[in-house]
Structure formats: C-alpha cells, structure tokens
Amino acid sequence: MRKEKVISNYSPWSDYELSTLAGRVLKAMQDTNAIANFPTPNPALDVLETLVNNYIAQHEIASRRGSALEISQKNESREALLVGLRNLAHYVNEIANGQLSMLLSTGLVLVAQPSSSQLPLVPQRLxxxxxxxxxxxxxxxxxxxxxxxxxxxxxxxxxxxxxxxxxxxxxxxxxxxxxxxxxxxxxxxxxxxxxxxxxxxxxxxxxxxxxxx
Structure with missing residues (x-):
C-alpha cells in the first residue's frame, strides 16, 4: 500500500479553491495539535499567515472586477502562496512519514490513493x-x-x-x-x-x- 502524503502542487486549483484551502490550512496549522506535531514549519507560521492573508485580500479585490493592476497583484500573491504551500507540504510529508492523523491535522489535501470499484473520490477543482x-x-x-x-x-x-x-x-x-x-x-x-x-x-x-x- 502506498504511503499517505499530502498534495504539494496546488497550481491547478482555481482562486476560489485556493482561497478556501489557504484559510483552512492556516487555521489548522495554528491549532495546538498541529503546533505539537510540526514545531518548526517551513514557512514559519507568521510567514504563512502573511502569505495567506495577503492572497485572500488581493483575491477578494480582484474578484470584484478589479483593474489590471489589482489582478496582477493578486497573481503575484498567488504565486508566493503556492510556493509557501509547496514548501509546507514537503515539510509535513517528511515529518509525518505517512502518519494519517498528523497529515490530516494540517488542513492540506491528501493525495488520492488508487482505487478499483470503490466509493468515488472527492470531486476536485470545484x-x-x-x-x-x-x-x-x-x-x-x-x-x-x-x-x-x-x-x-x-x-x-x-x-x-x-x-x-x-x-x-x-x-x-x-x-x-x-x-x-x-x-x-x-x-x-x-x-x-x-x-x-x-x-x-x-x-x-x-x-x-x-x-x-
């Protein structure tokens, strides 16, 4: 059976999906259980909070039919967040080493395990x-x-x-x-x-x- 791990690349996700995920991950990583499991996250929690809040704010502005400048600022904050989430996922996967409860405590999305004639997987990229x-x-x-x-x-x-x-x-x-x-x-x-x-x-x-x- 393949070792459990979380997704590291969220670039295919829409802005709405990424915004929802980012807020969930930040809240989860600030929880005492996640802090105990992952005491030295990469990026650090204060850096992650800045990346998440900046992207969510820029996304909300750009989604209201923002200007070219506002959309460009949103895209830049998106790329910075994607890099942060990728680094965080690599750190989480290394520390958790396949332990499901630790992976789930981060709010990141698990890589789907291959299945045959089983319940359908969770729909992605809504x-x-x-x-x-x-x-x-x-x-x-x-x-x-x-x-x-x-x-x-x-x-x-x-x-x-x-x-x-x-x-x-x-x-x-x-x-x-x-x-x-x-x-x-x-x-x-x-x-x-x-x-x-x-x-x-x-x-x-x-x-x-x-x-x-």
Whole structure:
C-alpha cells in the first residue's frame, strides 16, 4: 500500500479553491495539535499567515472586477502562496512519514490513493462563476472517474456557530454546464459537491464561495 502524503502542487486549483484551502490550512496549522506535531514549519507560521492573508485580500479585490493592476497583484500573491504551500507540504510529508492523523491535522489535501470499484473520490477543482444574467451562477468541477452522478449542495447563510446552512440540493450527471438561477445579487453563496457510483456516495468536497452578481 502506498504511503499517505499530502498534495504539494496546488497550481491547478482555481482562486476560489485556493482561497478556501489557504484559510483552512492556516487555521489548522495554528491549532495546538498541529503546533505539537510540526514545531518548526517551513514557512514559519507568521510567514504563512502573511502569505495567506495577503492572497485572500488581493483575491477578494480582484474578484470584484478589479483593474489590471489589482489582478496582477493578486497573481503575484498567488504565486508566493503556492510556493509557501509547496514548501509546507514537503515539510509535513517528511515529518509525518505517512502518519494519517498528523497529515490530516494540517488542513492540506491528501493525495488520492488508487482505487478499483470503490466509493468515488472527492470531486476536485470545484469552480463557480457568474452567469450571463444577474442571479445566475455556473458550477463546474473536474470529472470523477466512475461517477454516475453528482450531488451539489448550495448554502447562502452561516449560523451563529459558523456553520454553513445547506438549504438547496441539485443532482446532475455532468461535471460541467451546471447552473442555478434566481440567486440574490450581493449574497455570498457556498457550494460543495460529492459523487456517487454503484458502491455508494463519496465524501463532500471542500466548499467554495462566490458573491452572486
């Protein structure tokens, strides 16, 4: 069986996916369990915090139809974050040496193990984008091998405990060309997806978000 490890290259991920991942990794690495497991991370926690916060801030600015300068600044902060996450993943993989609990404590994504006739893998590269009209949102993802269909959950609010309220569900057989209508402009919507095949239903993806136009 192949040794467990986390992904080191997140460059194929969309800005929305990367922003969500970065915030999760920073929070996880600041937890006492992760600090005990990884006492000398590369990059250091204060450097990681700067990389993450700078990218998230630049991404939010650029996503509101930013100028060429703002988009360029976002891209530069993205590249710096990708380098930081790659270094962190290499450090984590070396220290954890395949120990699953340690890897999971970082918030980084595990490399998928090869499988045959098993539950479908978690859908990757979930992407949200504005539709052609106000209140419309397109939803795409990378196809999951062997998946029969996909369940898409949509939430438009967060409760007092900071949990997303999933109040709408869609079923689709396609990983592309999915869309929802009649969203409230200016509202931030969250989306997650899971795949299904003859063995059952896989795990949910990490949620991504988009402010409806």
């Amino acid at each position: 992407r949200l984008r504005d539709g052609r009209v106000s209140g419309m949102m397109h939803i795409d993802m990378t196809p999951v091998k062997g998946a029969w269909d996909y369940e898409i959950a949509i939430g438009g609010s967060i409760n007092e405990q900071g949990e997303i309220q999933w109040n709408q569900t869609l079923m689709t057989t396609s990983s592309r060309g999915n869309f929802v209508m009649e969203l409230t402009p200016g509202t931030q919507y969250y989306v997650r997806v899971r795949a299904r095949n003859g063995k059952g239903t896989g795990d949910w993806s990490e949620p991504v978000s988009l402010i409806a136009r």
